[in-house]
Amino acid sequence: MALPPSLTPGDRLNIIIGVTGRATTGSRKNAGSASISDVAGSAGVSLMTVSRVINGHPRVSEETRRRVLAAIRKLNYRPIRAARDLSRGRSRSVTVMTSNTTLYGRAALLQGIEEAARYAGLHTDIGILESPRPSAVEAAIERSCDPASGGVIVIAFDLAGVRALRAIPAGIPVAAAVEINNVKDSRAYPTAALDDRAAAFAATQHLLDLGHRTVHHVSIPSSTNASARLQGWRAALREARARIPEVIAGGWTPQSGYEAGQRLAADRQVTAVLCGNDDLALGVIHALRQAGRAVPDSVSVVGFDDVPSAAFYAPPLTTVRLDFVGLGHDCFALLQHAADPDSIMPEFNAAAPKLVVRETTRPPRRP
Amino acid sequence: MALPPSLTPGDRLNIIIGVTGRATTGSRKNAGSASISDVAGSAGVSLMTVSRVINGHPRVSEETRRRVLAAIRKLNYRPIRAARDLSRGRSRSVTVMTSNTTLYGRAALLQGIEEAARYAGLHTDIGILESPRPSAVEAAIERSCDPASGGVIVIAFDLAGVRALRAIPAGIPVAAAVEINNVKDSRAYPTAALDDRAAAFAATQHLLDLGHRTVHHVSIPSSTNASARLQGWRAALREARARIPEVIAGGWTPQSGYEAGQRLAADRQVTAVLCGNDDLALGVIHALRQAGRAVPDSVSVVGFDDVPSAAFYAPPLTTVRLDFVGLGHDCFALLQHAADPDSIMPEFNAAAPKLVVRETTRPPRRP
């Protein structure tokens, strides 16, 4: 355990008392914690006054506030969440529904949402979507959607998320992070998105500018035909009057990129590949290298996301940086707006996608 | 947005009704949702009976149960979390306190905890530790530790976590994931750990067996002198009567590994390096390569964790696989035990660390 060797467990109590000044006394009904009436009694005021102090209500005399605060400290009182939430009629927490939080984009998004929520005084809890099967989605909602929830943010980058979004019960404030913001859908749900289309366009353009005749694409699962990344990629190709190759459907993992890469490696026409994310790119590059097609000498590869490791891959990966944390902030702002329609529509502050050129792209070899 | 193009937003209502059979009617006080008494009224039974049905209580006649279920469906009723939690005296959620969830180990651990909690019918919420400063830790606890919480699991791999663990108010069930389980500390808190010491020992041993005279170490921040990884590394060196080099303190990121790698590259004595995690290893390798010291030709490198990408790095990384998801399960089991001391102590099921030899290690060059 990472305890400094100089501290023995016996120090625990000392530390708690030392840091917070709390006594460990006061055992009562509810798990040994003091209630608001205990504090009121101890401070010689009404329960209402304690409530006012806790909530930072202005109309409390300094003297009273001090007494109450002292009692709170003495009894080591903290409000019970459930009681507050129940009496307020709304819980003070947002739940984020998402599949697999270990994937970079979702993890960063979750971080952004949590930051914003915390800043606004809300807690974050997570509702995992195990599978896109309707019954699984339904179960996840049954489990995670409190009717008195402070709001739900669904990460609808994949089918499970899209389905969950549609099944959120009415009456719960909701917002979603989506792959692409189109007018039709944003009328149905408040949605926030990064400009994946522009990002894919820029990445493809970069490869074309280098002199590649066309650019192949290994897609992430979310990429249906309406996918923003696919759209941007196709648009750049079309604009350059380049041939539009068939999309190779990948998964989320390097392994699935590896498998796509093996197919790509077999095709001598392939000189440039745009991948749906960096993990995919890593796998693609590995397969290419194994097949004797070095990157970038023989084939150029671009990723998507700019995960923290991408700059240290060998070779360092050219990719598009996506501001998932910023998107998380935006989603939360959107949710706040959804919860209070009288509020003004928030501005989106997530950074625009940015092409980061590193060392996996270069002009094609002259035949 | 990732909606199939064939579906327009107008379909939303249809889908909700279609999938769940719910009516969208019934607007009442609390955010438009029906309460348990509404259901009771509609089904012509008492509120108690509805409660029994919801909670799967056995002593309810089939006929009654059916009627209640029908009313629940008709009114689209779902229980409000806060009300349940309050009346039960304990919330049905665990909160995971951790710093930065985007780091692989923590993300995987969180996933494991969430899985186990979900399986047990509990929700998971997250309490982020922004900094190890005592005031920040205290604030995080103030924010996240509901006195009626179902329990808290703290990820105490770093200083912030260790401090948080010690400051969890008495009366809240708690368990911790720690770097190393020692007898003293596990008497103070229920803790679960992976055998990092054995893992580091095995990794170091592997390098020594290859013929390296000694092994350098780039550590993650958690690694104090009592760190399990340091212990295992030192023990292996000592056993082999090898020189024990000074530890190079790294951070969590590839960038910090890169900086450590630059220092290592300058030292011609260095032929083998054990890194505190895979990200660090990636950075170290990058720096080494830039300095003209190829891996593994000139220097061998071993990581820690076996992140999903490690097998696809160039070269594929030799590392130690750690079962963080399993550790998460174990932490949750431990918490359950802490919440109910009469229960039997759970067995730990996390897989033992496993050295995965790939291509960043080989015998040192003959001078």
Added chain:
DNA sequence: CTGAAAGCGCTTACAG
């Protein structure tokens, strides 16, 4: 500036 009352929506005993 302070307080007494009512109520949030459930569940836990206690009866029958």
Added chain:
DNA sequence: CTGAAAGCGCTTACAG
């Protein structure tokens, strides 16, 4: 198998 009562610990009106 079913129900009437009391209460969980807060906050929201409403008074003063």
